[in-house]
Amino acid sequence: MYRLTGKVQHYVWGGRDYLPWLLGKGNAHHQPYAEYWMGVHSGGHTRVWLNDHAHTGLPDLIRSEPRRYLGSEVLQKFGDLPFLLKVLDVKSMLSIQVHPTKEAAKLGFDAENTAGVPLDSLHRNFKDANHKPEIMVALGDFWLLHGFLPEDELLNRLESTPELEFLIPIFKSGGYHGLYRQVMELSEEEVDKIIAPLARRVYPGYQAGNWSKSQPEFWVGRILEVTAPVFRGMDRGIFSIYFFNIVSLKEGQAIFQGPGLPHAYLEGQNIELMSNSDNVLRGGLTPKHIDVPELMKHIRFEATHPKVLDGIQEGAALKYICPIPDFTIRRVSLRKGEEYSWSDPGPQISIQVSGDLTWNDEMKCLKGSSVWVNPNEKCVIKALEDSILFLASVP
Ligand SMILES: [Zn+2]
Known part of the structure; x- marks a missing residue:
């Protein structure tokens, strides 16, 4: 290592x-x-x-x-x-x-x-x-x-947002593809004409702390706060905040x-x-x-039901299963004095996000340390204080 x-x-x-x-x-x-x-x-x-x-x-x-x-x-x-x-x-x-x-x-x-x-x-x-x-x-x-809202939720969002109501028939006839193409192909002037009134309407509520982070209006307010509330040159990405799941x-x-x-x-x-x-x-x-035409080729125009992964507990590790052969990740959480050992046939990289650890009793690593582990190397980490480490590997 x-x-x-x-x-x-x-x-x-x-x-x-x-x-x-x-x-x-x-x-x-x-x-x-x-x-x-x-x-x-x-x-x-x-x-x-x-x-x-x-x-x-x-x-x-x-x-x-x-x-x-x-x-x-x-x-x-x-x-x-x-x-x-x-x-x-x-x-x-x-x-x-x-x-x-x-x-x-x-x-x-x-x-x-x-x-x-x-x-x-x-x-x-x-x-x-x-x-x-x-x-x-x-x-x-x-x-x-994270992905397009399911159809009924997306319709709810459009119905409750007066500036975006005009998109309802477009979504009903053209689906996700038609809806997204419509807003991505608008001219800058058209985007401003639709989004500036929306922004003007929601910004005072943002300043007053009326919107929660699960509402698109909060994030529109955040954009305006960062870019200064000028209400022109609006970003067409704001449409997507209303189209996507907020997770x-x-x-x-x-x-x-x-x-x-x-x-x-x-x-x-x-x-x-x-x-x-x-x-x-x-x-x-x-x-x-x-590059709008290129972007349109790669998006999957379908509803997404977000799957939040809680991980599978295996001893001190939470393992997150990914549906691809390229990688997998574990989150190892140790109390002071606890140990965790493993050996893996492939290469691994770790990153320690809290606490200090020793590796195989010889290498002391502080928070923020990253370690390369060779295939088949036997590892024992011991926590010198409460520690959390992530370990990336090939499944
Ligand atoms: Zn990404």
């Missing part, structure tokens, strides 16, 4: 306090700390500490002896580490997004390469040829948008998002585990490029 140092991403929506606290760093320049990545993705260089002084890149370590570091099964099946582990601190909401299937990602990536779109172009849709299913486990109260998770609860499921994180901290990919198609709440 080796200690890892992941990569911090300073995206603007990140909080200023949580990740610096977790990683034991200062934040003198008050920068946003949005994500902490651990894996082999080219966008998140992760260092492996070979001893106290020498380090190498995680991809270099794996390439030096793939069979030793991945195990034969993972090497044969994936050729590389199939997952990417992250810690997120969502202060202001993220863009509405959807991730492609593996087949669609491969086609899209090849097509953009053939067309000569540079990898770092702002208009590039596909950063790699992989899918990006993801599971997230809440580290505290967490809020997100709240408690600490330790998880949710899985497969290809085609539109979603957006609204607020909170989480552990996120995904396939090793950065393929994101955006649908609003973002200043970034939106």
